[in-house]
Amino acid sequence: MSLLAVEGLNAWYDRSHVVQGVSFAVPEGGVTALLGRNGAGKTTTLKAIMGLVRRRSGSVRLAGQPVDGLPTHAVARAGVAYVPETRGVFPSLTVRENLAVAMRGAGAEGWTLERVYGLFPRLAERSESGGGTLSGGEQQMLVIARALLTNARLLILDEPTEGLAPTVIREIGACLATLKTEGLSTLLVEQNFAFATALADRVVVMGKGRVRWEGETERLSDDPAVMHGWLGL
Amino acid sequence: MALTDPAFVAIQVLNAFQLASLLFLLSVGLSVVFGLMNFINLAHGTLYMVGAYVGYAVAQASGSFWLALVLAPVAVALLGAILHWLLLARLQAANPMKQVLATFGLIFMGLDAVRWVWGSQSHGLEAPAGLDGSVTLLGQTYPVYRLFVIAVGAAVAVGLYLVLERTRLGARVRAGVDDRDMAAALGIDIGRLFFGVFCLGCGLAGLAGVVAAPVLSVYPGMNMSVLVLALIVVVVGGPGSLSGAVIGSLLIALVQTFGQVFAPALASVAIYAAMAIVLLVRPGGLIPLKGRS
Numbered sequence: 001m002s003l004l005a006v007e008g009l010n011a012w013y014d015r016s017h018v019v020q021g022v023s024f025a026v027p028e029g030g031v032t033a034l035l036g037r038n039g040a041g042k043t044t045t046l047k048a049i050m051g052l053v054r055r056r057s058g059s060v061r062l063a064g065q066p067v068d069g070l071p072t073h074a075v076a077r078a079g080v081a082y083v084p085e086t087r088g089v090f091p092s093l094t095v096r097e098n099l100a101v102a103m104r105g106a107g108a109e110g111w112t113l114e115r116v117y118g119l120f121p122r123l124a125e126r127s128e129s130g131g132g133t134l135s136g137g138e139q140q141m142l143v144i145a146r147a148l149l150t151n152a153r154l155l156i157l158d159e160p161t162e163g164l165a166p167t168v169i170r171e172i173g174a175c176l177a178t179l180k181t182e183g184l185s186t187l188l189v190e191q192n193f194a195f196a197t198a199l200a201d202r203v204v205v206m207g208k209g210r211v212r213w214e215g216e217t218e219r220l221s222d223d224p225a226v227m228h229g230w231l232g233l
Numbered sequence: 234m235a236l237t238d239p240a241f242v243a244i245q246v247l248n249a250f251q252l253a254s255l256l257f258l259l260s261v262g263l264s265v266v267f268g269l270m271n272f273i274n275l276a277h278g279t280l281y282m283v284g285a286y287v288g289y290a291v292a293q294a295s296g297s298f299w300l301a302l303v304l305a306p307v308a309v310a311l312l313g314a315i316l317h318w319l320l321l322a323r324l325q326a327a328n329p330m331k332q333v334l335a336t337f338g339l340i341f342m343g344l345d346a347v348r349w350v351w352g353s354q355s356h357g358l359e360a361p362a363g364l365d366g367s368v369t370l371l372g373q374t375y376p377v378y379r380l381f382v383i384a385v386g387a388a389v390a391v392g393l394y395l396v397l398e399r400t401r402l403g404a405r406v407r408a409g410v411d412d413r414d415m416a417a418a419l420g421i422d423i424g425r426l427f428f429g430v431f432c433l434g435c436g437l438a439g440l441a442g443v444v445a446a447p448v449l450s451v452y453p454g455m456n457m458s459v460l461v462l463a464l465i466v467v468v469v470g471g472p473g474s475l476s477g478a479v480i481g482s483l484l485i486a487l488v489q490t491f492g493q494v495f496a497p498a499l500a501s502v503a504i505y506a507a508m509a510i511v512l513l514v515r516p517g518g519l520i521p522l523k524g525r526s
Contacts, residue, residue: 088415
């Protein structure tokens with residue numbers, strides 16, 4: 001059974017029908033990349049899954065349980081951690097507070113402050129700094145760490161490499177690869193094709209609000225129509 | 234009597250602190266609720282008035298100011314919970330004009346309700362024994378009760394600071410003010426948080442009412458002048474933050490108090506002028522919201 005199953009998802013942004021009957025699945029474990037050009041509807045798809053768009057329809061299931069129709073905080077508590085494109089660092093909270101607000105009294109085996117500080121030593125160094133003072137790379141580390149602390153079953157990342165320097169992108173990539181080997185399930189939206197395909201086992205390609213291709217990453221390059229037509233490569 | 238007389242200036246500063254204390258109690262709830270949900274509650278002043286009346290009624294019935302000081306805020310917080318449940322929860326997704334009109338309507342319902350129960354005349358509430366005397370400060374006598382009002386405001390400010398800055402719950406409130414959607418995406422139930430903050434803010438408005446009653450009298454319409462001042466404090470201080478409410482209250486109270494002493498005819502203009510200057514220099518208020526552009 002898929003961890004996340006999206007079926008016939010529709011979402012509207014103001015009056016435009018941005019997501020039109022999108023269906024795809026994210027298996028348990030591994031990284032699934034959601035690719036497509038700007039305006040393909042990727043971000044709106046993620047927001048619709050999280051209940052962050054006003055008007056949506058269709059079915060979203062997490063491990064078989066329906067989560068469509070739930071308010072955003074209930075989707076999060078059901079086990080989905082969402083890191084938006086804008087990252088969503090709380091600027092008036094310190095790094096430590098940004099992390100603490102996400103913790104929901106999990107058991108000993110879950111993510112702890114020590115464990116995320118181990119994964120991102122930079123955050124431990126800056127733990128008392130204000131969220132608004134972090135560099136782009138530190139912000140991205142913080143929001144990934146914060147998402148992990150919710151002990152979610154599925155991590156959703158929207159454009160984690162956007163605006164970051166190549167060295168920082170490599171660092172984030174290494175961290176996501178580590179998380180993948182630890183068995184975390186991730187849904188990754190990314191414009192950086194090389195970054196996404198290096199991490200992802202499966203790829204879902206969206207174009208003009210619909211799913212245009214879905215399959216294993218290595219088979220994507222066999223399909224020049226998709227590569228050229230929907231990814232512009 | 235002029236700015237050259239240190240004793241006179243000190244007394245006016247104390248008067249300003251006393252007014253600032255009341256304005257703070259009123260505006261902090263208004264401010265944080267606005268920061269969290271962009272919700273404008275024009276009936277906040279009405280809750281202050283209800284707090285004063287409930288305090289007056291409890292003190293009349295029991296003979297105890299202290300019981301009134303405890304029960305009035307609790308009663309007003311409960312009233313806030315009922316209002317939220319019956320009306321405001323349904324307006325949260327609605328456009329701001331509906332909130333303004335609905336809460337504006339509550340102002341008139343509140344006015345008639347207190348007239349109906351307590352009549353149109355004004356009532357006095359006496360300061361309790363121990364706080365009803367005066368002390369001599371720099372050769373001038375000053376009512377002890379006014380110092381008590383300052384102390385209540387300061388104590389609430391310190392208490393709220395500790396909760397907001399030192400607890401995870403407080404961090405969640407600040408997170409919600411910074412970015413409501415992101416807080417929800419981390420599993421924080423913003424609706425419940427908002428409800429709690431709203432009721433606490435209502436209780437503090439009720440506290441302001443009962444604390445103000447021995448200084449100002451209790452009458453229908455006592456809410457109107459204070460509502461305008463509290464709204465100005467929120468705008469000047471910048472919505473959504475405790476420090477904004479503290480600084481805004483102090484600034485507006487100082488301008489109001491010294492304005493009335495030195496240029497009574499211009500005092501009310503001085504407040505609006507202060508607001509205009511602050512907004513020209515810092516459009517987001519003195520402590521603007523960090524998460525918003």
